[in-house]
Amino acid sequence: MKFLITLLTVFSAFCLYAQEASQTKLPKRIYTTKKLKKAPIIDGDVSDDAWNVVEWSSDFVEKSPDEGTPPAHQTMFKVMYDAKYLYIALRALDANPELIQQRLSRRDGFAGDRINVIIDSYHDKRTAFVFTTTAAGVKGEEIATGNGDNFDESWNPIWYTDAQVDDKGWTAEMKIPFSQLRFGNAKEQIWGFNVNRTIFRLQERSLWQRIPNDQAGFISEAGELHGLIDLVSQKQLEVQPFTVMQYDNYLAEPNNPYRDGSDFKLNAGLDAKIGITNDLTLDLTINPDFGQVEADPGAIALDGFQIFFREQRPFFVENKNIFDFRFANGRDNLFYSRRIGRNPHRGANLQAGEFADVPQNSTILGAAKFSGKTQNGWSIGVLESVTANEFAEIRQVDGSTREEIVEPLTNYFVTRVQKDFNERNSYIGGIATATNRNLDGNFNELHKSAYTAGVDFRHTWQDREFYVEGNSILSRVNGSKEAISNTQKSIARLFQRVDADYINLDENRTSLTGTGGRVEAGKQGGGNWRYNAGFVWRSPELELNDVGFLRQTDEMIQFTEARYLWQVPTDIYRNMNLRLEQSTSYDFGGNLNRFRYELQGDISWINNWSTSGGFGSSNNIHRNAFLRGGPRWRAADDIFYYASINSDRSKKFSFRVSYLKVKSEEDVFNRNRYTFRINYQPFDSFSMSLDNSLSKTQDRTQYVTTADFGNLKRYILGNIKNDTWSSTLRLNYSLNPNFSVQFYGQPYISRGRYSNFNYVNNSVASSIDDRVNFYTENQISKTTTNSGSSIYTIDENLDNDTYSFSNPDFSFVQLQTNLVVRWEYIPGSELFLVWARGSAGSQNINDSLTDSVSNQIFDVPANDTFLLKATYRFVR
Template sequence: MKLQYISLLISVFFALNLCAQEVEKTSLPKRIYTTKKLKTLPVIDGFVNEEAWNVVEWSSNFTENNPDEGTPPTYQTKFKVMYDAKYLYIAIRALDDNPKLIEQRLTRRDGFAGDRVNVIIDSYHDKRTAFVFTTTAAGVKGEEIVTQNGNNWDDSWNPIWYTDAKVDNEGWTAEMKIPFSQLRFGDDKEQIWGFNINRTIFRLQERSLWQRIPNDQAGYISEAGELHGLVDLKSQKQLEIQPFIVLQYDNYPAEVGNPYRDGNDFKINGGIDAKIGITNDLTLDLTINPDFGQVEADPGAIALDGFQIFFKEQRPFFVENKNIFDFEFANGRDNLFYSRRIGRSPHRDANLQKDEFADVPQNSTILGAAKFSGKTKEGWSIGVLESVTANEYAEIKQTDGNTREEIVEPLTNYFVARAQKDFNERNSYLGGIFTATNRNLNGNFTELHKAAYTGGIDFRHTWRKRDFYVEGNTVFSHVTGSEKAIFDTQTSIARLFQRPDANYVKLDPTRTSLTGTGGRIEAGKQGGGNWRYNTGFVWRSPELELNDVGFLRNTDQIIQFAEGKYLWQVPKGIYREMEVGLEQSSTYDFGGNLNRIRFELQGEVSWKNNWFTEIGVGGSNQIYSNAFLRGGPRWRAADDTFYYAFVGSDRSKKLSTTLGYVMVRSNEDVFHINRYVFRMNYQPFDSFSISLDNEFEQTQDKTQYVTTKDFENAKRYILGNIENDSWTTTLRLNYSLNPNFSVQFYGQPFISRGRYSNFNFVNNSLASSFNNRVNLFDENQISVDKNDTILIDENRDNVTDYSFEKPDFSFVQLQTNLVVRWEYIPGSELFFVWARGSSGTQDFDDSLSKSIRTQVFDVPANDTFLIKATYRFVR
């Protein structure tokens, strides 16, 4: 109980400081650059010595931002800005006394490597969002949309614009030509935009800014300078149409007798993507039959805890402008919109009789999707998404040679509407979201929700020059369906209403709907001085359900959290910057049970030689889990302590590495974890780079859940001692002939092997000692038959009371692809792709390395070859 009082005192301390602390900050005037209309057109070739640029003056006097904020940079930067009726033109002169040392690293678009400049344009002038255009010294372009006043940078945006760069004896130069149709702005006679330029000298890991932003400032976009002189700009409504065609050939091991797996397939596919500027602020995105052929495969993973795994969205249509639709309502990945639900794999497998074979679609067909999104000059952020996926059928070949169809996924409509409104001089916003999922079940699919609706309201308010903030949100969900569908929802691992000791929830098999709530409230200090802190709480009611078009891992939680950090932001001695932080949280369920208290002390240091170090220590106690026994009673886990340390070398060097180690230990040695991390990046020459990411984890846990069995009118919750080793490595090779032509190889083997021993059953799930929580089966109670089935004779009467399959496993997955990408004109691309993959089980008695070798060299793989061509028509 003492720890609960400590948690409460920490929260109260932080809350009182929100009102009590005064902040002294550096107040800087806004720099202003006044542009003019050009008289003659410059050629965008990277040279900035043309007469066309002479209608405006150079601006300079950049200030170092990192590592030594507020001082003159090692080398100055100059720029000019001009415009005409359709384009904004920017010239940059990056001075450097050692041109031979300028890093001209060739990468794919959005590579952001080497010397570079970022032009930051807040054309809304809302002081929260911006468009960022990046040019490297090698002429590689990159673009980002910045939201949350600099806290979120999204590089999924790919507008059409033009740039080039050249290195000369004074340093390097760049030119940019940005269409106004790619920006969003109001209809004022004279535009005033937020504006800043950030230059990075890669070898020095030094950044400098045109408009100085001290490190103690809470915002980034809000502190930018201003661009004046844009007079009588006319709305440039965007219109882009991009058809595509895909030729795909698949080669795979033939299955004897299966007419659908004869060894190869050939497909032709096509579709259209379009962007239509409804106004200069709002854009309509359309797609018909979208294709995602060149997308990387998901990384390998196994969930031993039973909860679903989050995989990031990689499909271009859904990735672009995804920040507008985000509604992350709690700590972690919980979100009301998780676009991977759209076009997901079918919910059902084919129901096959003996000697039947089926052709089952891998994904639901997206018949069409549309997004209407943007931000207005008045401060409204708006997003509406509508998508329909088709009825999916498995074609089944019967034993008599005839075929039949069996539906495996119903016609489904997905709808998402999102809005936010800025007010209080852009220091506050209020927003909301609504989602709807409706399925045409036609009396079938009694296991699925017929309809699912979610909604939420979010807000944020900052004060004292944005140093202090309070923010929060609340969400609700309502799902309807058959009694079976709602029963399955109540008994899913996220809820487990059937738990025998869960007297605060009720399992009702007659229900046909379920309604829940959740949310988060947080307040803190984010700028000014050296202190940062926050405190708040999160809740997820037991009835909350978001997984029809959102992502929700678990429910039945109330989490109180608090965090404090102290920052050293001025370089001194051997370090550039440092921070030390303390985090604390307490977790309860809706029955009022305390389920965890957690503390973590962490520190980070960036050294003068550009190396970095991260260390941390923490622990949890009074740990209980409502889901551990998969519907059984509440389980007490062993208290644990963890340590971690990471050290990385200078990322500006040709070769950089990171080493890491994580160790977790529990009381009574119930479980322990060792995780080893090695990452390496090597760029032997400017056009070629190699990256390698290795992780090896060893876990031993005496209480790994195995199964539940009935015994003498009671439940037996079977656990075992698991030794689980997992290893994954990701290799990437990138070769760029020029900024528009690249070759990329991606390879990732993954293996997870688990071997079980010392099986036991739960005796007293809440006992404080491990030996009192479980009973270990002795040699007279347990045996293994020739089929690797575990036989349990619990009462020792020589009769098997119950049995279960031996749970040992060794799962291996190999994913590789080779992608050649050519952007033959801006916005239009040609892809040549070879993908190779295999997955399956191996002998769990083999070593990890032997299992990988067997999977790579002895197991037949699936090969896919595809050519994809796109052409973007732009008006």
């Protein structure tokens, strides 16, 4: 261990001080546009005389696989403009037009041969609007941020495009409204500009403005578009009302008037975009509907920590990058929009013979986003949302009804700001969030208010080759003694831990204040080396989960990483990289909780296949939360290794196979995870994918429960055999770029069987034989109750002084399907027809995985939802 630490330290120091050749600097290419004399018809045919106002530009250079060389086939473009639109003509030459991949998909599908036009109209060298047209005429668009590190495809502006294939290759035309872009007030605009072409069958990318692979940054290195004279600000004004009809069909519950077998709902709402200035936009939503959103994947958390689900609701997904504030490694974020409109905190309090109608989600009365980026480098985002009081209607035994509140009126507020400086190579920013609930003397278990604030910065130098970045955050929650006590005792903190002398549970507190943050520095470009090192901390008192996401606190993590890149293709491979990572984790009591290292390699082969693999080890593993308030737990040291193979994605049939193995000392923990994914596109308008995952885990020390044994606490563990399987099927059929049918289906099962129960003896002992005591056959017995459940009874001293716990075996099965027909009947206006079918529940623990899934699909009644949604976008 000491040798490894020394080796890593020397290696990191060598990397930090190594002198490398400076990255390649290239002159900026400039394209000068002109005003058109006559508007072309946007039909994909670039032979229209209207395009003769300007000249073609070409001389593209390959980006990959063979960077810096001429591409297999050249690309040409023209740019014109008038008072309201930017016009772009594209010609993608190809000596074999019959091989051009015209793969149909829905919007943002990005399949087949395609061309991306990158427009940095802010000219901030960090942010760009990306417009994509495929050879099949499918459109896509993204907002690129972080100098090309992040691409957000949720942006859906109104613009026009079409494409055609001819005997010279394929051509496309674009017509982009200036109202969809953001720019300043200069008499002559200078925008960052680049064009990227992908030849799908060759997996080749070429650029108009060459960007060497060793260059740090993508948008900052783009060429320039000149000649935009006297542009007039086109303030955006879009109003999009919608109407939804929904019918639900499900198994009726006897005597329950709220579950009679079917429901019908009619709903309406409105979304709007208002251009306050040419830089800043106000987004509004009233009574939003998220009925066509794909269901969350199945998941079970045996460790007790909450599970992160990605945001899929359109209003919150669009421009989400503006509000993003990931303060630490992983999912931790000051803003997690899934909190808004969440399921109610409470259920109904029912008496015998009563039934309740409980809302599934909190109603979002309204929400507004004010966001954008100004010409002088200010990025601004403000979000305000209000969710309603939610009530459960309860039908009493005598037939009368009463209401019971299950969720209070809540206001959510988030504001985000960043300012660029140092010629757009650096920024400093901040964020503030506020959650306020109208508890009205009720809900003592909830925070009355929660506030967070943070600052972040990033500074780059030497042509963005080196960087330093960081952030720091502060949180404060206020509430009743009960609410703050619950926060202190939650699994993310566990102030009641019996052996934690550096934190104290105070039952009288009415507020809690914590901190967190991250600092990191490294090298991100130039030469073949990349490296970074940093530090993350989360204080025990930190709390973000009212409107953010925080999984765990009480951590200080040091990390380093070094990578070496082989970027020049050979006859065998296109590129390779090798990465070494190391990290250590401490709690705020100064205890070392983990030392970890990992070595990983990736290879892209010359035939477009790729492979990756790696191995590593975690040592001195201690888990403060494992025993749910009990003493610190020593887990067995482990080693892990993994590998994956990806076939050529440009083929009609492609696949991915991967394997992960984790094995600990003394055979305490074993995991094997297999994944197999296939993609198949038999013809241009139809594609399918099937993603299978099987995980087989055995853990001899899985936490079960805590029981009282006289004056002692017994932390009971068991040997779990946990098998988890999921299969996700996606079918996509596109009649044309504006009409698509999509199917999503996922059966999911997780089954756990327990045996060899034991209790903790010495939680930090190095050997499992010293950490736990196993119950003998005479000490443990199993009985079945009248309800059919099982209970284990422990007579530890064989003196009839017993304690007991429920049988923890489980077999959870979930089925989710979703069929969506989407028709964009005019640009920006859509019609959705949705059928969703789902079920979830427990199956026989003795059944096999396939039998359990089969029973859930064919024998268990499912809930069906039919939904028709129509939107119409008014644009001025």
